[in-house]
Amino acid sequence: MELFDTATVLTRVLTSGVVMSIEKSDRELPGLERLLSKQTGRAKAVLVNSRSAAVHTALAGQGIGHGDAINRPGLGEKDRAFLAWLGIELREDAAEGEPVAFDHIALDAENAHRLGELAAASTAPALVVDLTGLGFGPAAAVLTDDPVQWARGERLKIFGAYDLRTMWTQEEESADLVPGVQFNYRLSPLVAACVRMALGQAKRPLTTSGAAS
Amino acid sequence: MITDFPSRPLPLPNADELAAELAAFGGDAIIPKDLRRTLFPVITKEDVFNLMLAQRSTPQKVVDGFAEAYRQYVGAGYALPTASGTSSLHLALVGAGVQPGDEVIVPAFTFIATAQAVVAAHAVPVFVDIDPRTYCMDPQAAAAAITERTRAIMPVHVHGLPADVPALRALADRHGIALVEDASHAHSAKIGEQVAGSFGDAAGQSLMADKNFPLGGEGGIAFFATAEAHGRAADYLERHGIDYGMSWVAAAFGTSQLARLPHYDEIRARNAELLGRALDGTGLFHAPHVPEGHTHAYNMYRITLTPDAVGLDDLPVWAVKEAVHELLVAEGVPAREWQNTPIPCHLPFQHRDGFGNGYPFTLNPGAVRDHRPEDFPVTQGMLDSTLVLCRELRAPVEYERALRYADAFAKVARRPDAIRKLVEAGDYRRPYEKAARLG
The missing domain is CATH 3.40.640.10 (Type I PLP-dependent aspartate aminotransferase-like (Major domain))
Incomplete structure (x- = not known):
């Protein structure tokens, strides 16, 4: 994204006065959720503040926690370490073709235009999209079609609340969805606004013509 | 363009408003509806x-x-x-x-x-x-x-x-x-x-x-x-x-906010002192206690109620608090409970599932207790008898807004009859009897 565009987005959000994720009138986080849902073809998005937060959200959303085992081949050392910290075991005996717990896409300026295509290739119940590579700091999302998984994910990231806008005063009606351990995995609206513009502007890079080669 | 610039300034306080009917009973509010938004953070x-x-x-x-x-x-x-x-x-x-x-x-x-x-x-x-x-x-x-x-x-x-x-x-x-x-x-x-x-x-x-x-x-x-x-x-x-x-x-x-933090701290302290003096003059309300040598940052401002000072000692303090809460909100001062039960009574510490299957509570079962609100009588007493101002005073609000907050508390404190009427007609519950809330 051009520096001018980033500057414009940041100035626009600062002028609105709304830079808090728990502000009732925030429009940036819902805007990014809608864009990610549209581009990935998934019904629901949970925005979080890092890749490891997204992995945690993807698993907790499915009710997977300490003492459980999952199938997810091909994870790097960092993700494996994080799963061990969560107390989740990686199954080594999974048969080929067995469903995986989550898929993972890391976006940057080079591949952001391919989000739809990459998401279409994903078959896992949860899709982790790491947005950190877009350049606005740690940011990620979990995309899913499962409303229960989404509801659990939202509650994990905001201390058991289910709606950022009413989190201080809401009363819980679905106690079974409240996670045992709860974090603040909330994403800044300023970061969300920049990510949204970067994704909205992402275009296929120009290819060199045959004549030039 | 969406902007947070206020539509018009808040009118200066007027002593006549204190004697007017309470907003909850049809009078004009001390802070009009369209002027209640408190801007925070201040963005420059x-x-x-x-x-x-x-x-x-x-x-x-x-x-x-x-x-x-x-x-x-x-x-x-x-x-x-x-x-x-x-x-x-x-x-x-x-x-x-x-x-x-x-x-x-x-x-x-x-x-x-x-x-x-x-x-x-x-x-x-x-x-x-x-x-x-x-x-x-x-x-x-x-x-x-x-x-x-x-x-x-x-x-x-x-x-x-x-x-x-x-x-x-x-x-x-x-x-x-x-x-x-x-x-x-x-x-x-x-x-x-x-x-x-x-x-x-x-x-x-x-x-x-x-x-x-x-x-x-x-x-x-x-x-x-x-x-x-x-x-x-x-x-x-x-x-x-x-x-x-x-x-x-x-x-x-x-x-850039850090460079201006001392400025905002000074305004918060000034407003807290102004409101504290006004509250202490009402009998019903009391400012936060600050021990000698401590500097309070006033991220929140917790106000204590003493109903006996205005002849309401026969009523439960938590019911008086609820009634006062209603009256203050109607006057345009969005006071809150901010917590209604001790933290160990929130679901995650009642169920103790942790990361899953009870971890890490299972590592040390001897440290785990099934708590009830009455295990923490001081916390419970505080939750029964206090109300909190949050962003309303955390923001470096205008002097006239701080004065109007003071007027709203004074206006409510003058009306123990109205508080009694609400308590007698209301179906209030103790704070911890409601579902645990984050704030």
């Missing part, structure tokens, strides 16, 4: 320009520059910038040497993140009651809760008032355990000239945009007294693949 051209400049730097430089500037302001030894207050508390505990299954003593009255950070560190929170005047951890209650498995005491500088650090420090030293501060409400709060965040072996602090010192959305910072503690926390992140990094966008906004 410096914030905008600083964000523009930050684009020309590297993200790491922006975050490191912010963390170092704020570390110096606080006077802490070492700092780790984080994505949130919870993650900073988690790292403070880890840096202080807390290990899986250890017990960490926390107050029963705080935001839930204090206790959840202990669980994040794979340790077990042990809840104790608070002091009846400061609402911070009671050192005697903490002393009574220490066992062989206690690794740390984590007081919270509740609402911005530093806890009794000298007593807690002595207690921790006596038992060879760590003192870890939750300074999330206490930006610029002091004991003497020492700033909160620099008292303990480690500290965590939220810097989300609704705190006295706001970053651009979400953020936090962990402080450590020694290089060893700092190294332990940094290594922990690396070893476990945890991303707790702060965004450069949040940090850049914080850098």
Whole structure:
């Protein structure tokens, strides 16, 4: 994204006065959720503040926690370490073709235009999209079609609340969805606004013509 | 363009309004409906320009520059910038040497993140009651809760008032355990000239945009007294693949806000003093207690009710509080309960599923209790008898707004008849009988 565009987005959000994720009138986080849902073809998005937060959200959303085992081949050392910290075991005996717990896409300026295509290739119940590579700091999302998984994910990231806008005063009606351990995995609206513009502007890079080669 | 610039200024106070009918009974509100929005954080051209400049730097430089500037302001030894207050508390505990299954003593009255950070560190929170005047951890209650498995005491500088650090420090030293501060409400709060965040072996602090010192959305910072503690926390992140990094966008906004923090602190202190004097003149309401030598940051302003002072001693204090709450909100002062039950009575500490299958509570079953609100009588009494102003006074509001808040409390206090009428007609419940709320 051009520096001018980033500057414009940041100035626009600062002028609105709304830079808090728990502000009732925030429009940036819902805007990014809608864009990610549209581009990935998934019904629901949970925005979080890092890749490891997204992995945690993807698993907790499915009710997977300490003492459980999952199938997810091909994870790097960092993700494996994080799963061990969560107390989740990686199954080594999974048969080929067995469903995986989550898929993972890391976006940057080079591949952001391919989000739809990459998401279409994903078959896992949860899709982790790491947005950190877009350049606005740690940011990620979990995309899913499962409303229960989404509801659990939202509650994990905001201390058991289910709606950022009413989190201080809401009363819980679905106690079974409240996670045992709860974090603040909330994403800044300023970061969300920049990510949204970067994704909205992402275009296929120009290819060199045959004549030039 | 969407802007937060106010549509019109708030009218100056008018003494005649105090004698008018209460807004809840059809009179005019002290603060008209269209003028109730409190702007926070205050965003200026410096914030905008600083964000523009930050684009020309590297993200790491922006975050490191912010963390170092704020570390110096606080006077802490070492700092780790984080994505949130919870993650900073988690790292403070880890840096202080807390290990899986250890017990960490926390107050029963705080935001839930204090206790959840202990669980994040794979340790077990042990809840104790608070002091009846400061609402911070009671050192005697903490002393009574220490066992062989206690690794740390984590007081919270509740609402911005530093806890009794000298007593807690002595207690921790006596038992060879760590003192870890939750300074999330206490930006610029002091004991003497020492700033909160620099008292303990480690500290965590939220810097989300609704705190006295706001970053651009979400953020936090962990402080450590020694290089060893700092190294332990940094290594922990690396070893476990945890991303707790702060965004450069949040940090850049914080850098310019930090330059103006003392200015806003001064306005908060001025407004708190103004309101406190007015409250103490009402009989019904009382300002927060601030011990000698302590500087309160007033992230929140908790007001105590004494119904007997206005002839309402035959009514339950919690019912009087609910009625007053209704009357104040109608006058345009959005007072709140901010917590309605002790933290150990929230679902995660009743069910204790933790990360799943009861971990880490299963590591130390002896530390686990099935608590009820009455286990914490001081907390319960405070929740029954107090109301809180949050952003309404945290923001450096205009002088005329602070005066109007004072007028609204005075107007309500003049009408014990109206309070009695509401209590007798209302179907009020004690705070803890309602579902546990975050704030």
